[in-house]
Amino acid sequence: MRITMILLSLCFTLTAFAQDYKFRKVSKEELQEKFNPLDSAASATYLYKYRKTFFEYHQGKGFQLITEIHERIKIYNKEGFGYATKQVSLFNNGGHKEEINSIKAYTYNLLEGKIEEAKLTKEGMFETEKSKRLNEMKFTLPNIKEGCVVEFKYKVVSPFYSLVDDFVFQYDIPVKKLDARFEVPEYFVFKVNTKGFLPVIPKTKKKNDKITFTNKTRSSGTGIRNGITRTSYSSSDLEFIKNISSYNLTNVPALKEEPHVNSINNYRSSVKYELSYEKLPQSTIKYYSTTWEDVVKTIYKSSYFGEELNKTSYFKDEIDAVISSISDPVQRTALIFDFVKSKVKWNGYNSKYTNDGVKKAYKDQVGNVAEINLMLTSMLKYAGLNAYPVLVSTRRNGVPIFPTREGYNYVVSYVKFPEGSVLLDATNKYSTPNVLPFRALNWQGRVISENGGSTLVDLYPKEKSKNNISMMINLNEDGSISGGCRSVKTNHNALSYRERYNDANEDDFIEKLENKYSGLEISEFKVTNGLDLSKPIIESYKFVKESQADIIGDKIYFSPMFFLRTAENPFKLEKRAFPVDFGYPSTSKYRIIINLPEGYKVESVPESAAFSMPDNLGLFKFNISNNGSSIQLLIDAKINESIISPLYYDALKEYFKQIIEKENEQIVLTKV
Known part of the structure; x- marks a missing residue:
């Protein structure tokens, strides 16, 4: 009888405040909870995590990718205070940029039996430029105390509809209830890649939808209205099928960091939607990355990658002076490697693409990973060496298991000699041949040749x-x-x-x-x-x-x-x-x-x-x-x-x- 009562009590605890997840409907029971019944060591818990990503058509702009977020988090102790700060990355490129709006956030505390609210203000919101193409919006909630509940709600509007952020289902803290939804018009076909050990199966359905176009026409009057211009409006509908995938999970356990894991994100339960091709009405099919060959060609053809490798005029005189008396390929490699390390300082940014370009990085003596190592590769090739760029995913970025353009975020240099090969990374002044910085030691890199082909190379060293x-x-x-x-x-x-x-x-x-x-x-x-x-x-x-x-x-x-x-x-x-x-x-x-x-x-x-x-x-x-x-x-x-x-x-x-x-x-x- 006693065991039955304990089980009933536990079930009640787990379900008592799983009733209302509407924004600002936080309950006293949520605020009174002292610990997560299924993970008493957790410093915080997602009481509710909601995400909806969908396509929205804007006349004159085309399709936009909209992501709506709602999160409610219980903070049990000081170790969980970090969950009261939210960071959202916003990408921009070629005059187009992602925007965040409709930000609403509150902190809730229970004082003398009453719920007290503290609202996020502009003083708690900061937008910073992380790189030329990446901004970050950070907002921190006020009045954070042990036992409080915080709640965020916002919307991200992106013109980059091919770049869908991973749907992540497992976090460093437990999740009591998670709802996620992805809606996509029939014109866009996505590959679905799943990873992690948590079984995640979406519910799928199709739904009719339509786009309404407004047409504006002008005409000149005749007769008595001669000379008067009249404007008239008409509308037309384009009907299409919308594919919907929804995920509903409860009591998701935390995925906790463990010793000697290259990146815990590699094992975090998630789903990646990768755009395979699009077929818009009255248009030809446009294919995206479906194989590694496609990925490599897309990256190599980029003006921020392949074109940068072909620029040599800015360094010719200095490199000629460095190697003029040396013919041995290994010595030439060492001299050029040391020259770049001493010439250009890393600014701390990882990227496979250049930011301001190799010429400016060379002039200013500072650059991101791509600017430094593409510059190094170009110099080595200029010196007559068999040098190639190598696409790498850093340890924190995870292992690129599936063909995806976002899978690589770093680049190093590879030089092939008759007796063997070396990997070089000039972003670290203490790095030596085949001793890459620890962040780059992540399974295999992809060596890119001039014709767009690629081969894999082991990034882990052989020498102890x-x-x-x-x-x-x-x-x-x-x-x-x-x-x-x-x-x-x-x-x-x-x-x-x-x-x-x-x-x-x-x-x-x-x-x-x-x-x-x-x-x-x-x-x-x-x-x-x-x-x-x-x-x-x-x-x-x-x-x-x-x-x-x-x-x-x-x-x-x-x-x-x-x-x-x-x-x-x-x-x-x-x-x-x-x-x-x-x-x-x-x-x-x-x-x-x-x-x-x-x-x-x-x-x-x-x-x-x-x-x-x-x-x-x-x-x-x-x-x-x-x-x-x-x-x-x-x-x-x-x-x-x-x-x-x-x-x-x-x-x-x-x-x-x-x-x-x-x-x-x-x-x-x-x-x-």
Whole structure:
């Protein structure tokens, strides 16, 4: 009986305020809810999420794409305050632009049993230019408190009817009710691409609709009305079939970020509508991107891409001077690569298309990704090298599984030599050949040839990034330690370190390092080869740290890795449906020598061990020895693949569990 009552109570909680989703009809029950019954850890919940995207014909303008949005969000705690801010991207191109209007938004709080409203004002709305073709409208609601409900409503009008934003059904927070609808005239045929693990099946139907045209005619009078111009109006209707797809979901679970995922958006449940072709009345069929060949040709023919590759006059003199005495192709590539990195600074914008053009970027010494790397490719081709642009989707942008023009948002350069090939990205001054910035390490890129053809290239590096750490430690009788640490990093580990160190204040950098290791005191800090990219980067310092051993009676207990040991397993899920993406293969080696305090001898040490993952995906070796006055620990840990399939998740989870257990095993010293 009690269980039945609990279930009935839960059902009531889930349905009690699922009655009215009209704008500004927020209930007291919604405001009183303390947590989501199905996800108590959620900081916020979409109580209602509505989207309708449809075509609307405007005489003189043609078809417009209209998207209407209505969202109601419950905010439980401070971690959910970010959901009170809405950001809407607005595209513009060639004098045409998207516009947002009919913005309405409110914050609701419950005070002494009454619902208090706070309205969005103009002071809370900001429009900024993100790039030449992209603006962003941001609006932030006032009076945000724990337990409040916020509600947004707005409309976006777009002349770019071929660019339909993805219909997304799963978010970082749960959704209690979601309604989405897509209406499209029969003149436009879309491919439907679905992704994610949540089963989403639309309800489809057809409906008659019509467009009314108003015709205006003028005529001159005759006889007694001679000389008077008369205006008359007439109308005509064009009837057509409208295809409607609707989605209705309830209690959609949150899709939460996990460690080592290239982009959680790759696995977010969503539907992409890609315009395949259009057949307007009394017009020929116009085809859009239906194959990767179509996509590549469309991008290459763009004046913001292919034409930019053919411009050479602006750099000829300087490049001639750079390579005049060098004939070796590899050396020429290196010289031109370094020249571009030092000449033009990245402005922080990703794009496969140029913004102001390569010539202006060269002159102003600043540009977006396309301007820098198309410029680099053009210079390499000018120097007689087999260089090609490579379309890339950044990690945050996701993996372009289906042929789509929006699937790529980045471009790098590819140079082919008889003995192999290299990938280059000049947007990062610390990047080296085949060491792309981490944001660009995302499965495969698409190499574009002059004739519009394309081939795939693996973006993940084959060579391991190394991190070799040497430590000399003096263990004191009170459990404190002092000593020196030296680390040597290569490839992506070196790139990452240089980004963090060279662009920071050194005192701030040291403070962060001390905080990372919970109160480590660092002195004599030094970095070598910070700017010499041809060599590994080396970090060294002296340190002191207290409370690194437990003193119990006449014995001392401690982990031989001290503050460097791994605290917890990053892989906590029972099962994982996504691949584990480390970005690049790596190897970490530790050589730790521990000088023991006088008057103590070794009672026990962990056993040496070695274990691996299946199919040589990972290997861990732990070797320990002692000579009475000191202990030496050697560790060699390898991840041999950039991506590990979810089929190996259990093995990977167990592998890390074994590593953590081994690193945390204790050495026991006893007083002589």
